[in-house]
Amino acid sequence: MKKIHIILLVLTAAAIAVLVSFLQTTTTYDTVAIAKSKPGKFVHLMAKWDKSEPMEYDAIKNPNYLAFTAIDTLGDKVKVIYHSPKPENFELSERLVMKGKYEEGQFVCQSIQTKCPSKYKDQDPSKHPGNKKDSAYNNTVARVSTVKQ
C-alpha cells in the first residue's frame, strides 16, 4: 500500500469521526412538555406567542430583556425569557423557533426565529398598502407594549 493511500484512509477516517461527533452535538425540535422534561438541556422549542398573557418589554429600562409566554400546538405554556431586543415581526409571527434551555421554571432562550405568514402566498392584494381599496392602512409604529406591575 502506498503512503498516499494510508494518508487517504487516515484522513477519511478522521473526517468520519468528525461527522459522528458532530451528530452527537445535534439537538431536537421539541414541544413545551418535552422541553420541560429535560431541564438544562439545549433544545429548539417550537411554539407561538400566547397573546392572552402579558408581554414584558421596555427598551428604555433594558433593551436586552423580553419576557412572554409561549404556547405550543398542544396547548402547553411556558414563560420565556430572552436577553436581546424584541425580534422583528414578533407581533406578526405565527410561529416561533426558540433555541434555549428550560431552567428554573422558565425557558431561557438564546435566539428566537420568527416565522411569519408568507408575504406572497396568502396575502390579499387588495389589502396591500398603496392599493386603492386600502386607504385605511396606517403607518403607525408598533408601540412597545409594557406591563410593569
Place this chain on the structure above:
Amino acid sequence: MPGQVGHLFILVSLIASLTAAFAYFKAVQATPDAKAGWLKLGRMAFLTEVASVLIIFAALLHILYHHLFEYKYAWQHTSLSLEFKYIMSAFWEGQEGSTLLWAFWHCVLGVIIIKREKKWEAPVMSVVSFAQFFLATMIVGIYIFDVKIGSNPFILLRDSGVLNEAPAMHVNFDLSQPIRPDYLSMITDGNDLNPLLQNYWMVIHPPILFLGFASTLIPFAFAMAGIWTKDIKGWVTRAIPWTLFSVAFLGLGIMMGAKWAYESLNFGGYWAWDPVENASLVPWMIMVSGLHTMLIFKHSGYSLRSSFLFLALSFVFIVYSTFLTKSGVLGDSSVHAFADIGMNGQLFLFLIVFVWLPPFFAASTNQQRLIITGVTAVLSLATYFLAEKLPGFPLYVILGGVITFIVLLNKRVPSIKKEENVSSREFWMFIGSLVFFLAAMIIIFQTSLPVFNKLFNSNKAPGENDEFNYNKIQVLVAFVIGILTAITQYLKYKATDTRFFWNKILVPTIISALVATFILVVVKINYDVHGMGFLINIWLALVATVYATIANAAYIWVGLNGKLKNSGGSIAHFGFGLMLVGMILSSSKKEILSWNTSGIAVPFGEDSKEKTGENLTLVKGVPMQMNNYMVTYVGDSAHPKKQQTYFKVHFKSKKNNEEFTLLPDAFVNYKGNEGLMANPSSKHYWNHDVFTYVSSFYKPDGKSDTVSFKPNTVHLNDTVFYSKGYIIVEKLAAKDNLPVAGFSKTDTGYTASVKVQQLNGPSYSADLLMIRNQGNTLYQNLDTITSQGLVLRLDDVGGSKITLGVKESDDVLEYLTLKAYKFPYINLVWGGVVFLVIGSVVSMFRRIRLQRLKAA
C-alpha cells in the same frame, strides 16, 4: 404581449437546447463523414438557444421596467417607487429570474467554447446544452399529468392564484365568481423588492455569483468530454484555464456576498455558516481541489482519477446547492433561501440526472450507456414513488451514482503504480487537495441536516452553538492548509533536494515566525469563549496562515525571480493566506461595543440576575457611554418616498477628540412588514471598523417631545407630585464599590429607590443610579414608567438631600437600541480576496499563453 413572446421563446429555448445537446452528442458518436453535419446542426441549435435566452431576458426586463402589473413577476418584485437601478435586482430576486441569469451565462460561456475550443466543441457543448435544457425546464411552467414542470416568469397575476383568496377582486365580491374584468385598475402598485435587497450589492453580486455558478459547468463538461471521447489525458490542459476562471469568479461571487452581508445586512458579520452560503462555498472548495489535482497530473502524471472525481462533484454540488436554496427544504434553517414553489421533484430530478451523467460518459460501450440510462430512469421514478416509504432512498440513489462513477473511473483511467516521493510537490499538494475536499464534505454534511431530517423522518436540530461546530473543525483545516500552502511551492515536482529546499525557505520561515510572534504577543488573541483548546487552535491557525501569506509572497522573488506574469499561483496563495489571517483576526478579536452596562448596572431590583446585554438604548439627545465613545442619538431623517429612516448617531471618542456620525438606516413597517429591517453603517479605519446597526427604535406619534427634566430637591421620604400622583424617595445609599464595568475605586455610586404612586391606581418602583468621581457626574441612568409617561433620574446628591430629575410627557421618549461591534483587521479579508482573484486570473492567462506557444 411581451409575456406571450417571452413564453414562446422559453419553449423555443427548451427545444433548441435539447436539439443542440442531441446534435452535439451525435457529432461525437458519428462517423467522420457525418460529423460535420451534426456539428453544424448543434451549432445552429445552440445559437438559436442563445437568441431565445436573450429575447426572454429582454421580455422580462421590459415587463419589470414598465411595471406591467398584470404580470405576477412585476407585481411581486417591483413597485412604482423602486429606483431604476434596482430593476435588475428585482429581475433576479425571484427564482425564475435567477435561473434565467444562470442560463444567460451558460450561453455566453458556450459561445466562447464554440469560438475557442475547436477540438472539444462537440462533447463539451453537448453537456452544456443538456444542462441548458434542464434550466429551461425550470422556467417553462407547463403541466404534464398534473405535475408542474417549472415556474413561468410570464404568468399573469390573474392566473397565478394570488387573487383567488381576495373577495374584492372577484365579481360581486364572491370568491366563487370569476375575477372582475377591471381587477387591474385596483392594482396600483406592486409588492416591491424586498427592502433588504434594495442595495447596490444586490445589483452586482448575483451576476458575478451566477457567472461563477455557470463557469463550474465547463470543467465538468471537459472532464466528461475527456472520458467520453477516450482522450483521457488531453482534456486537462484545455480545462485548466477554465477551472482557474471558475475558481476566480465563483470565489469572487461568494466573497461579494460576504461583503454585502457585512455592509448591508445585520447578521453582525460577513459569514454566518448559513446553508445558502455553505452551499456555494462547497463547490468552490471542491473546484480548488480539482484544480490542484489537475496541476499535479499535468506535471507528474499522478492524480488523474481524483481530477475527474473532483470536477464532476464540483458541478454536482452546484446542482445540489440549487436544490437546497430553491426547494424550500431549508425553510427553517436559513435566512435567505427562496420559498418553496412546488418544484422539489423537478429539482431533485436535475440532481439525479447530473449525478448519473458522469457514469454515463465513463461507460466504455454504448450498451453500458444504455443500461445506465435505464437505471437512471428507473431510479428517478422509484425516487418519486419510494422517497416517502423507504427512508433515505434518494440519498442512496445519489451515492449509487457517485460510486458507479468511481468504479468506472478505476477501470478506465490509468494510474501510476510507482509511489510518489515524499519530498515531491505532488505528494503534499495531493494531501492539501484531499484535506480541502474533506473539509468541504464535512461542511456540506453539517449543512444538510434539514435534508437528512426529511430523508430519514428524523428530528435533529443544529446544536447549541452551530457556528462553533463549523469553526472548531475549519480552524484545524486552516492550520493544515496554511502550512501546506506555505511550503508546497518550495518543493519541486518528482523530488526535492533537501538543502535546496531549506536554503530557499529559511528566510521566509524566519520572517513568518517573527510576524506571527508579533501578532500573538503585541496584537494578542484572547478569544477564550470556547475554552483554551480552541484558543490554542486559533493560535496555530494564525501562525500557519501567516506563514502561508509570507512564504508565498517571498516565493515570487525567491522562486520566480519577481516575474509577476508567471506568479499567478503565488499571488493567489498569498491572497488566500491573507484572507484567512484576516478572518482569524477579525473573528477572534471582534468586540461588542454596545455592552449594556446601564440597564443592569443597578445592583438591585427585579432583573438583578440578568446577564449584561449586547444592545444599548440611546434616548434622543442624551449622550451615553459606549466603550471609549460617548454616543448620542441625534435625530433621524426619512427617505422622501419610502418608509426608510436614517438615524443620525454621533460618536465622540473619549481618548482623542475624534468625532464622527454614522447613519445606520432601517425600513420601518415597510409594506406590511411590521418592525424593522435594518441596514448597518460602519466607520472604517485602516485597521478596524466600527460597525453599528439599529436593533429597535421607538418614535412617538405626533408632536415632538420638548419637555425637559424638572429638578426637585428633596429629603429622604419626601414627596414629589406629578400630574397623576406622587413620588416618594424611599432609600438612598452611597457605595464606593459597584459591580459595573469600568467602575474605579475613586468613583462613588449613589443609588436611590423611588416609589411612584398613581392616585387611585397601582404603584411602581424605580431604581436610580448616578456615578460620580470627585464631583463630576460620570453616569446617570434613566428609569421610565411608560404607563405614567414619566422619566426619572438622579441629578444630585448632597448630604441627605437629593435632586430628583422628573420629566413628564404624554409621549415619553424617542429612542433606539443600537448594537455596535468593533471589527478589527477586516480589510485583510477583502484585500486577500482581491489578491486571490487577481492571482487566479493571472494564472489563467499564463495557461492560455502556454497553450498558444505549444500550438504554434
